[in-house]
Amino acid sequence: MKNFIGDLNKAxxxxxxxxxxxxLMVNDYVDFGTLKEQLQITDGNLASHIAALEKLAYIEVRKQFIGKKPNTSYAATKQGKQAFAGHLDALEKLIKQSI
Amino acid sequence: MKNFIGDLNKAxxxxxxxxxxxxLMVNDYVDFGTLKEQLQITDGNLASHIAALEKLAYIEVRKQFIGKKPNTSYAATKQGKQAFAGHLDALEKLIKQSI
DNA sequence: TTATTAACTTTGAAATTCAAAGTACTTTTT
DNA sequence: AAAAAGTACTTTGAATTTCAAAGTTAATAA
Structure with a gap:
């Protein structure tokens, strides 16, 4: 009976x-609106979760204009992908030992 | 790009x-001390997490004496196992779509 | 010029998580 | 017999997290 929760990433x-x-693991640069729609949260809430992941350098921001509209997109960084993969690994181990 | 976070169980x-x-998925009746040791948390903290899961009827309690020492053990209920399995399902889907 | 859209920031409240200390009851040690 | 220790808590309060709502900025559209 091992304990894997120590390998889970608090982020x-x-x-x-x-x-x-x-x-963001499978989509390069997803914009604010799409994330908001997918996650079904308010924009303030989304913005703060974005800020948290950005602060850890797990995601990066790209600001541009599409036509004349501002468009902000987010992508997972290499570090972010690595960290997330590690988290999923820990989850998988936990799942396996739970079966 | 589907969104699976709705299937995650807040508990x-x-x-x-x-x-x-x-x-508790793989061990029938684990006692307080063992859980505390495995999870590396204070007993107050453990007690409150236990209370939360008990309130949802996800775990059940058995109080007995082993020799002359009081011993409290916990087991996942059927509902608890079902709910947890559902959560792991949602996590697995999320993992799969993240690869 | 007023309204609208996008992407926030700020504010504050609610919920969650946690450690520390206290408690009750018993057993072990001195 | 008295003091210390163990088990399983409960209570308290603080820190952290999460969230929605409202306000902001800057641009565009009506």
Missing amino acids: FESRVRLGMMSI | FESRVRLGMMSI
Whole structure:
């Protein structure tokens, strides 16, 4: 009976950030509006989760204009992907030992 | 790009409760001291997480004496195992779509 | 010029998590 | 017999986290 919870990354404990990273693992540059829609949260809430992941350098921001509209997009950094993969690893181990 | 975070169970967002349930999925009746040692938390903290899961009827309590020492043990209920399995399912989907 | 849109920031409240200390009851040690 | 220790808590309060709502900025559209 081993204990894997020590390998879980605190940054990904929240379901919102779990969802965000999951989306950003397979999509390069997803914009604010899309994230908001996918995660079904208010923009203030999303902005603060983004800030948390950005502070850890797990995601990066790209600001541009599409046509004449401002568009902010987010992508997982290499570090972010690595960290998230590690978290998923820990989750998988936990799942396996739970079966 | 589907979104699976809606299927995650809020009761299992905390790593402590995640760890507890993971232990109780494969071990029938684990006692307070063992859980405390495995999870590396204070007894007050453990007690409150236990209370949370008990309130949801995800775990049940058995109080007995072993020799002359009081011994309190916990087991996952059927509902608890079901709920946890559902949570792990959601996590697995999230993991799969993140690869 | 007023309204709208995008992407925030700020504020504050609610919820969560946690450690520390206290408690009750018993057993062990001195 | 008295003091110390163990088990399993409960209570308290503080720190952290999460969240929604409202306000902000800057640009565009009506």
